[in-house]
């Protein structure tokens with residue numbers, strides 16, 4: 001039985017470019033009736049959720065429309081916009097569409113009153129080609145592969161929390177994961193697994209958030225896997241449960257390490273004026289931030305020794321970037337060093353070799369130098385070792401670049 005159509009207005013608070021398309025939809029009817037009204041639906045595997053939701057094709061676009069309370073939809077759309085402004089991977093909002101229905105009668109102590117009854121809709125664009133979370137619970141899907149998905153979700157947590165954002169509803173259903181081609185400076189494109197925040201009703205955006213709130217988000221996510229286990233068990237789908245001790249330890253451990261590295265990284269960027277993330281991509285471990293800092297301080301020391309004047313850290317960072325970092329990345333590329341490390345970028349190699357140099361020097365009790373560190377690194381971790389003649393030519397070129405930093409580090413006071 002279909003209720004008579006309400007005559008009250010439909011309010012569109014949507015981006016201009018979507019207005020035409022969205023106006024063609026039958027907003028006076030609940031979205032659950034749209035299929036019977038002939039609206040073209042798209043089949044999408046979706047996570048569990050509380051609200052009615054439809055995936056509809058209008059023209060070239062697929063809109064995802066979620067029906068919920070008026071205030072909640074307003075809040076959710078505002079949140080999506082704010083998240084995007086802060087560079088968080090999330091859904092692209094088209095806007096809110098509201099239908100006003102007959103007011104609700106409510107009994108109060110002073111008699112009957114009428115309350116506005118507005119039905120809200122959160123409209124977003126379809127995020128397509130996501131990795132279905134059912135991948136995660138296939139028997140053949142081993143921990144090594146699961147880790148890649150956990151890494152993407154951990155990165156999302158770190159991004160959110162470093163921006164002072166509390167999610168409040170973190171779960172596997174509310175985080176969609178997909179492969180993205182990203183630009184990496186000095187190397188070109190690279191494919192990365194990225195997690196997107198898809199359910200933003202509960203999101204709260206502050207300047208910073210407490211350790212307790214951060215922990216609550218992560219705990220909630222871990223708990224959500226237990227509910228999922230129970231659901232899957234009931235449906236008879238479950239084989240290896242999710243959220244095993246191995247998963248939990250990995251997620252908690254990696255999250256803390258990456259969050260700490262990111263805090264230090266942000267401080268470092270503020271102090272040096274370097275945009276490290278654009279330069280190097282994400283630094284993965286705190287020691288990388290420390291080493292980068294050490295390299296720049298060495299370069300500053302070297303410049304100050306040599307120069308007629310004192311250089312501050314911002315100037316030194318810029319000089320290090322132009323005189324050491326860029327030439328080395330370029331040398332790596334010209335000499336095709338990344339060829340021995342499929343999937344790694346020149347800047348990642350630079351960071352890893354620097355880290356290797358640090359540990360090797362610790363082991364030897366003295367600074368082993370950039371050349372020795374590079375050669376040892378390639379021999380230990382590369383797919384195939386280059387010929388000796390390659391190394392002779394390569395060493396010569398590299399030495400002309402790092403001579404400055406090397407000279408500096410060899411004599412720099414501790």
Ligand SMILES: Nc1ncnc2c1ncn2[C@@H]1O[C@H](COP(=O)(O)OP(=O)(O)O)[C@@H](O)[C@H]1O
Nearest residue numbers: 046047049050051064124125126127173174199
């Ligand atoms: N724009 C979108 N693109 C792709 N999938 C989506 C999109 N919006 C929602 N979904 C899917 O629908 C599910 C339910 O949406 P969600 O916003 O989480 O609703 P609820 O508030 O009811 O939990 C999500 O888990 C996700 O799988």
Ligand SMILES: [Mg+2]
Nearest residue numbers: 048049174199
């Ligand atoms: Mg949800």
